[in-house]
Amino acid sequence: MSVRVPAKVNLQLSVGPVRADGYHDLVNVFHAVSLFDEVTATPADGLRLTVEAAPHSRVAVGGVPTDDGNLAARAARLVAARLGVEPAVALRIRKAIPVAGGMAGGSADAAAALVACARLWDDRDRPALTRDDLMELGAELGSDVPFALLGGTAIGVGRGERLTPALARGTFHWVFATADGGLSTPAVYAECDRLREAQGRAAAWPRVSEDLMTALATGDAKNLGAALDNDLQAAALSLRPSLRRTLAAGREFGAAGAIVSGSGPTCAFLVANEEHAADLAAELDGAGVAEQVVVAAGPVPGATVV
Numbered sequence: 001m002s003v004r005v006p007a008k009v010n011l012q013l014s015v016g017p018v019r020a021d022g023y024h025d026l027v028n029v030f031h032a033v034s035l036f037d038e039v040t041a042t043p044a045d046g047l048r049l050t051v052e053a054a055p056h057s058r059v060a061v062g063g064v065p066t067d068d069g070n071l072a073a074r075a076a077r078l079v080a081a082r083l084g085v086e087p088a089v090a091l092r093i094r095k096a097i098p099v100a101g102g103m104a105g106g107s108a109d110a111a112a113a114l115v116a117c118a119r120l121w122d123d124r125d126r127p128a129l130t131r132d133d134l135m136e137l138g139a140e141l142g143s144d145v146p147f148a149l150l151g152g153t154a155i156g157v158g159r160g161e162r163l164t165p166a167l168a169r170g171t172f173h174w175v176f177a178t179a180d181g182g183l184s185t186p187a188v189y190a191e192c193d194r195l196r197e198a199q200g201r202a203a204a205w206p207r208v209s210e211d212l213m214t215a216l217a218t219g220d221a222k223n224l225g226a227a228l229d230n231d232l233q234a235a236a237l238s239l240r241p242s243l244r245r246t247l248a249a250g251r252e253f254g255a256a257g258a259i260v261s262g263s264g265p266t267c268a269f270l271v272a273n274e275e276h277a278a279d280l281a282a283e284l285d286g287a288g289v290a291e292q293v294v295v296a297a298g299p300v301p302g303a304t305v306v
């Protein structure tokens with residue numbers, strides 16, 4: 001049972017006040033892009049997990065845990081517990097999504113593992129898990145997991161797990177510049193809080209950007225580029241100042257929008273069309289401002305059985 005699952009970029013990530021549970025209330029506009037991990041589940045005598053780079057991808061998988069520190073393993077256990085079966089499965093994860101890159105690769109793998117295990121353990125003697133069941137299990141695992149199941153373009157509120165699909169027209173073309181070494185999501189949120197406190201700025205209650213929604217609905221890359229907004233960007237730049245050069249290079253080479261993806265350090269550039277994406281990728285490669293440069297398009301569907 002193999003499941004393909006996309007990366008995400010945040011078109012808008014507005015971080016509100018810290019809640020009692022330590023999470024932040026968000027307005028998070030997710031957009032799934034054509035950079036895919038694949039998770040294959042096969043029956044085994046116990047829970048086993050292997051991680052490798054996808055063919056033709058140069059993702060560094062060295063730091064990815066192969067025990068319960070991997071969200072995909074926790075996903076398998078959660079499905080097994082819900083169905084009342086043993087988590088006897090071998091999960092093989094093939095990664096093309098950058099690790100700890102701000103593109104929700106770990107959450108994507110968890111979403112794929114949910115779908116793969118639910119299918120693998122599907123049995124006519126008990127009710128199958130529904131899409132809603134999987135969304136609920138996904139939210140237990142992490143804030144970004146439900147979106148990896150859903151895909152497309154969607155607005156997330158709460159922790160980012162309460163989703164509404166957004167109206168989007170056509171295809172948007174992206175270039176992603178990865179950086180050496182990841183950034184820890186909790187560390188970036190903490191830095192965001194620290195910067196706000198140091199500047200005496202209280203967090204405003206987040207609201208969906210009307211300009212962004214209009215640009216999406218009309219398929220206008222130029223306007224969408226101008227409306228991209230990420231409250232975690234300042235924090236990511238504070239922790240990784242070299243990203244300023246990467247963003248500046250993308251703007252200089254004519255990107256319609258340049259933004260840190262999620263908690264970073266991957267930088268995302270929106271361009272007008274596929275040709276421009278290839279040109280910009282070559283320019284960024286040549287400028288030496290990225291570890292790796294990849295092109296992708298969105299929106300694409302969420303976790304899908306292949």
Ligand code: C5P
Pocket residue numbers: 022023024025026141142143144158159160185186187189
């Ligand atoms: O939900 P998930 O485990 O993916 O979140 C990772 C970390 O990101 C949390 O531990 C928290 O530090 C931060 N976070 C947050 N507010 C959110 C989502 C994530 O502070 N809405």
